[in-house]
Amino acid sequence: MFYLGGPTGLDGGCMVLGNLHNLDLLDGVGRSDGPNVTPQIGSGYPYRLNIVLEALVLHGEPLKSSYGEAPALFVEDLKEGFSNGFGLRSKGFKTCTDVGDKTFVIGCNGNDSASSLEVQIYDKSRGEWVIPAVLGTKPKPYEGHSAVLLNEDQIMIIIKGSNPDDCIWFLEVDTEYVGQQRGASGTEVVAWSKGVRGDAEKPVVISGPSGVGKGTLINMLMKEFPSMFGFSVSHTTRAPRGTEKNGVHYHFTERSIMEKDIKDGKFLEFASVHGNLYGTSIEEVEAVADSGKRCILDIDVQGAKLVRASSLDAVFIFISPPSMRELEERLRLRGTETEEQVQKRLRNAEAEIEQGKSSGIFDHILCNDNLEKCYENLKKLLGLDGSVPTNTKPSPEGIDLPPNYSVSKIDNKILIKREAPESGNATKNSIVLDISSLKGGAPGRTRGLNVYAIDSCSDRINGLHKPS
Numbered sequence: 001m002f003y004l005g006g007p008t009g010l011d012g013g014c015m016v017l018g019n020l021h022n023l024d025l026l027d028g029v030g031r032s033d034g035p036n037v038t039p040q041i042g043s044g045y046p047y048r049l050n051i052v053l054e055a056l057v058l059h060g061e062p063l064k065s066s067y068g069e070a071p072a073l074f075v076e077d078l079k080e081g082f083s084n085g086f087g088l089r090s091k092g093f094k095t096c097t098d099v100g101d102k103t104f105v106i107g108c109n110g111n112d113s114a115s116s117l118e119v120q121i122y123d124k125s126r127g128e129w130v131i132p133a134v135l136g137t138k139p140k141p142y143e144g145h146s147a148v149l150l151n152e153d154q155i156m157i158i159i160k161g162s163n164p165d166d167c168i169w170f171l172e173v174d175t176e177y178v179g180q181q182r183g184a185s186g187t188e189v190v191a192w193s194k195g196v197r198g199d200a201e202k203p204v205v206i207s208g209p210s211g212v213g214k215g216t217l218i219n220m221l222m223k224e225f226p227s228m229f230g231f232s233v234s235h236t237t238r239a240p241r242g243t244e245k246n247g248v249h250y251h252f253t254e255r256s257i258m259e260k261d262i263k264d265g266k267f268l269e270f271a272s273v274h275g276n277l278y279g280t281s282i283e284e285v286e287a288v289a290d291s292g293k294r295c296i297l298d299i300d301v302q303g304a305k306l307v308r309a310s311s312l313d314a315v316f317i318f319i320s321p322p323s324m325r326e327l328e329e330r331l332r333l334r335g336t337e338t339e340e341q342v343q344k345r346l347r348n349a350e351a352e353i354e355q356g357k358s359s360g361i362f363d364h365i366l367c368n369d370n371l372e373k374c375y376e377n378l379k380k381l382l383g384l385d386g387s388v389p390t391n392t393k394p395s396p397e398g399i400d401l402p403p404n405y406s407v408s409k410i411d412n413k414i415l416i417k418r419e420a421p422e423s424g425n426a427t428k429n430s431i432v433l434d435i436s437s438l439k440g441g442a443p444g445r446t447r448g449l450n451v452y453a454i455d456s457c458s459d460r461i462n463g464l465h466k467p468s
């Protein structure tokens, strides 16, 4: 593994990125018909490398991976002369990280705030450049970043000049989740997740047969704790009911569009339920997490099973009816389905109850006999029964990065060492990120980052103590 950081405008492999559109020699690439381009250009290798990268990016935000040939030499050349880019002040910054046979080039191509972090992969064994499908919300571009490989399957990105709440990100390159997505799409995939301190509250998955009262219970929770919970608005191909609003109750979607989005890896889970397609988009879950709220998902048992198998670390609650007769009555009284649909939902309910109670998917089963009692029990499970303050949302502290720093990794600790500490201010200048308890990951958040400020005089990570 190695780092590369080069501001645009300096000598070296990255120097012409961001300016290439103005060069004549790019024209041939810019006019090409597809991403499978081998640019026939250039004199010196730095130029050729950059044009290969730029050519792949020119085609916009790819949903599928695409390939372009480039001699392996280019990547090796790219690395030379860049020991460590931390502390550089320019934008247009790239890092290279080797993971097995692949080199992940991460960075912004432009100098403006509109340019975003891109990922390109050089596959050394095949001698090809690949632009992967990128899942999850990616970090906004900032002044620069550092990259540290963790466990050969994810790259920690430390963003310079960002908010304390937004400076640690993870690019998953070979985790279980990425492997599943790669298998499903048949293309190269990487996935972003944001790093959060400590144990942010887990999302809550609520499942159970149609008509059992899931929506009713969730509405009660959202009403009593509006600043604490955020509802994950699902996508569905079913038609809206009378009072339902698009974007509030569901994102009502055409089947062909939803199928394409599923194929493009935009969904955390999806299922065919009572004859329609329903699914939770990754974007939706991330938007709730971004708003600082605890995400609630109302999904069927098939969906819960898929979320359980994903890396989203959630609490799974199954709501069961007191009896099939009572369930039937509630469905009929609700009056939102035709007789045929009620029959279909009741038939499906039997299998769902069976699975809900015996599959091991769920952490808790609540019987919704008496609504008030069931709601009290739900609150108890979520720690909202009065034993902890309820109207304050958990606010994990951010991480204050020093203005200039170097980064090193020793075992399960990342030392972000302040460069040139101010005299007389030797304490709390550097930071240690303890990554031994990371949980979750893409899609969603990587939780469990423990952060300590340390005396910058100490170069050694081992023996670090948590300051009082």
Ligand SMILES: Nc1ncnc2c1ncn2[C@@H]1O[C@H](COP(=O)(O)OP(=O)(O)OP(=O)(O)O)[C@@H](O)[C@H]1O
Residues within 6 Å of the ligand: 208, 209, 210, 211, 212, 213, 214, 215, 216, 217, 330, 331, 333, 334, 368, 369, 370, 371, 372
């Ligand atoms: N404990 C209860 N006793 C009696 N009626 C209830 C109870 N809980 C909910 N209901 C009623 O049952 C009906 C179905 O509830 P709700 O719509 O919340 O079910 P749901 O599980 O969200 O259904 P779906 O999965 O189809 O969206 C509603 O009319 C609701 O008012």
Ligand SMILES: Nc1nc2c(ncn2[C@@H]2O[C@H](COP(=O)(O)O)[C@@H](O)[C@H]2O)c(=O)[nH]1
Residues within 6 Å of the ligand: 207, 208, 209, 210, 214, 234, 235, 238, 269, 270, 271, 273, 274, 278, 279, 280, 298, 299, 300, 301, 302, 303, 304
């Ligand atoms: N797997 C998923 N199931 C979902 C999702 N959103 C809702 N649902 C479930 O569908 C049924 C029917 O809902 P209705 O609104 O038509 O009555 C219900 O059991 C929901 O829990 C989803 O995103 N994924």
